[in-house]
Amino acid sequence: MTLAEIVTFDEVVIQCHDAPDPDTIACGFALWRFLSLRGVKVRLIYAGAQITKPNVVLMIKTLNIPLEHVLDLPRPKLLITVDCQYGAGNVTHFECDRFAVFDHHRLEIADSDDLVIFPQLGSCSTLIWDLLRKEKFDFAANAAVTTALVYGLTTDTLEGAESRHPLDRDLAEFAGADMALIKKLKNSALTMDDLQIVARALSSSRLIGAIGALRSQSCDPNLLGFACDIAKQVESFDCCMVYAPHNAGTKLSIRSSAREMRADELAAFITEGVGSGGGTTEKAGGYISTQALAGVSAEGFITAKIEAYQSRYNIIYSNDHNIDFASMPRYCKLPIPVGFAPTIDIFEEGEPICVRTLEGDVDTLASKEVYLMIGIEGEVYPIQRSNFERDYRVLPDRYTLKADYEPTVISRRSGDKKPILPSARSCAAQSSKVVCAAPLARDAKIFTAWDAEKYFSGRIGDYIAAPISGFNDIYIVKREIFHKTYEPV
Numbered sequence: 001m002t003l004a005e006i007v008t009f010d011e012v013v014i015q016c017h018d019a020p021d022p023d024t025i026a027c028g029f030a031l032w033r034f035l036s037l038r039g040v041k042v043r044l045i046y047a048g049a050q051i052t053k054p055n056v057v058l059m060i061k062t063l064n065i066p067l068e069h070v071l072d073l074p075r076p077k078l079l080i081t082v083d084c085q086y087g088a089g090n091v092t093h094f095e096c097d098r099f100a101v102f103d104h105h106r107l108e109i110a111d112s113d114d115l116v117i118f119p120q121l122g123s124c125s126t127l128i129w130d131l132l133r134k135e136k137f138d139f140a141a142n143a144a145v146t147t148a149l150v151y152g153l154t155t156d157t158l159e160g161a162e163s164r165h166p167l168d169r170d171l172a173e174f175a176g177a178d179m180a181l182i183k184k185l186k187n188s189a190l191t192m193d194d195l196q197i198v199a200r201a202l203s204s205s206r207l208i209g210a211i212g213a214l215r216s217q218s219c220d221p222n223l224l225g226f227a228c229d230i231a232k233q234v235e236s237f238d239c240c241m242v243y244a245p246h247n248a249g250t251k252l253s254i255r256s257s258a259r260e261m262r263a264d265e266l267a268a269f270i271t272e273g274v275g276s277g278g279g280t281t282e283k284a285g286g287y288i289s290t291q292a293l294a295g296v297s298a299e300g301f302i303t304a305k306i307e308a309y310q311s312r313y314n315i316i317y318s319n320d321h322n323i324d325f326a327s328m329p330r331y332c333k334l335p336i337p338v339g340f341a342p343t344i345d346i347f348e349e350g351e352p353i354c355v356r357t358l359e360g361d362v363d364t365l366a367s368k369e370v371y372l373m374i375g376i377e378g379e380v381y382p383i384q385r386s387n388f389e390r391d392y393r394v395l396p397d398r399y400t401l402k403a404d405y406e407p408t409v410i411s412r413r414s415g416d417k418k419p420i421l422p423s424a425r426s427c428a429a430q431s432s433k434v435v436c437a438a439p440l441a442r443d444a445k446i447f448t449a450w451d452a453e454k455y456f457s458g459r460i461g462d463y464i465a466a467p468i469s470g471f472n473d474i475y476i477v478k479r480e481i482f483h484k485t486y487e488p489v
């Protein structure tokens with residue numbers, strides 16, 4: 001259901017889940033304000049236990065959020081659940097004529113056109129913010145809404161450290177939130193009991209391979225990140241994870257302390273098919289739906305996944321390997337049009353910039369020596385101008401790209417954001433570029449010559465390749481992309 005459809009109802013009830021956290025409250029509040037301004041009669045409610053968490057009480061009071069605690073509800077024409085799904089276990093059931101859902105958890109109920117669900121987002125606040133933005137909602141005139149949404153995102157992504165999607169990062173940087181209040185709320189999140197919860201979680205630690213696993217009782221998600229930050233400093237942990245029951249599932253927080261294990265990758269691996277997860281190389285988070293586990297205990301599932309993750313990889317260092325590229329088949333790159341943009345067409349020489357794409361943020365400098373390449377799936381990466389000129393030729397055609405998230409370039413100095421596409425032109429690989437390549441027989445982590453800190457992951461069937469001119473310049477090409485972009489020589 002779209003916001004435009006919702007405003008055609010004259011009376012609407014918005015319901016938060018039964019353990020209201022800043023994310024569900026922020027979403028309800030933002031929608032409440034939007035609908036009120038459009039003349040809809042609207043109530044914002046929750047059921048379940050009364051709110052006592054100090055930061056949530058303070059948030060509601062300071063931002064004047066008209067959240068009502070109700071035990072029963074006259075049957076509304078439209079009931080909207082935010083950050084939860086009508087009919088799921090974490091939200092009290094009320095009869096209604098019709099319902100709509102705005103959420104960022106995995107789908108848990110029968111799908112319909114009235115559900116707006118984006119599990120790839122780190123918070124439901126991100127979803128509501130993006131929808132309101134598209135409706136030209138006046139955030140500047142509604143600073144309390146902006147503050148609530150940024151705070152909702154902050155708590156759901158553990159201060160942004162576990163944000164998953166470029167839109168999460170866009171909201172985190174959105175101007176107009178009362179950052180002093182958010183700071184105060186962040187520092188009133190814990191009670192004395194919470195410290196006991198952290199202490200018990202820390203004392204539950206187990207070592208599985210080189211990964212520390214800690215179990216916590218149900219608690220404020222911030223506690224998971226807090227416990228994880230302490231546990232990751234244990235010498236025998238290359239990575240650690242704290243997990244706890246949360247809403248209708250299990251919430252995970254992950255920290256990496258060795259370059260051979262990426263926190264975001266482990267989060268995605270554990271939650272694949274049963275929830276959602278992601279973050280950055282060092283910090284990540286995720287959520288597993290209890291329903292998706294179909295009776296398997298969350299603890300058993302997590303333990304098995306942690307074991308599986310560690311036994312599936314070869315680790316390859318480009319500067320120190322014994323892979324026999326010389327006897328592999330040779331391929332050349334097909335002249336398929338891709339995009340490129342000189343960085344100085346977007347920002348001035350010397351500007352520190354961050355390229356934001358679906359795959360994450362990449363930092364570089366605007367320079368006449370640095371170009372940005374846009375691959376066939378919209379992936380963006382920097383390339384030295386000299387390498388570009390050697391390996392590609394510029395085409396006369398305009399470059400167009402259809403992508404879920406249009407890549408942007410952000411000045412790390414001023415915060416200015418500019419899209420790449422207006423500066424992008426078409427180019428194609430020179431046929432003279434020959435590589436030796438073969439499909440991977442096992443999953444692998446590859447440290448390339450470009451980055452000693454961060455590895456690239458390849459799955460069985462993806463291609464490992466190196467140019468005939470230098471076998472230390474190893475890289476991975478996804479199987480589908482390899483077949484589309486290379487041919488045997």
Ligand SMILES: [Mn+2]
Nearest residue numbers: 023083124156
């Ligand atoms: Mn949420």
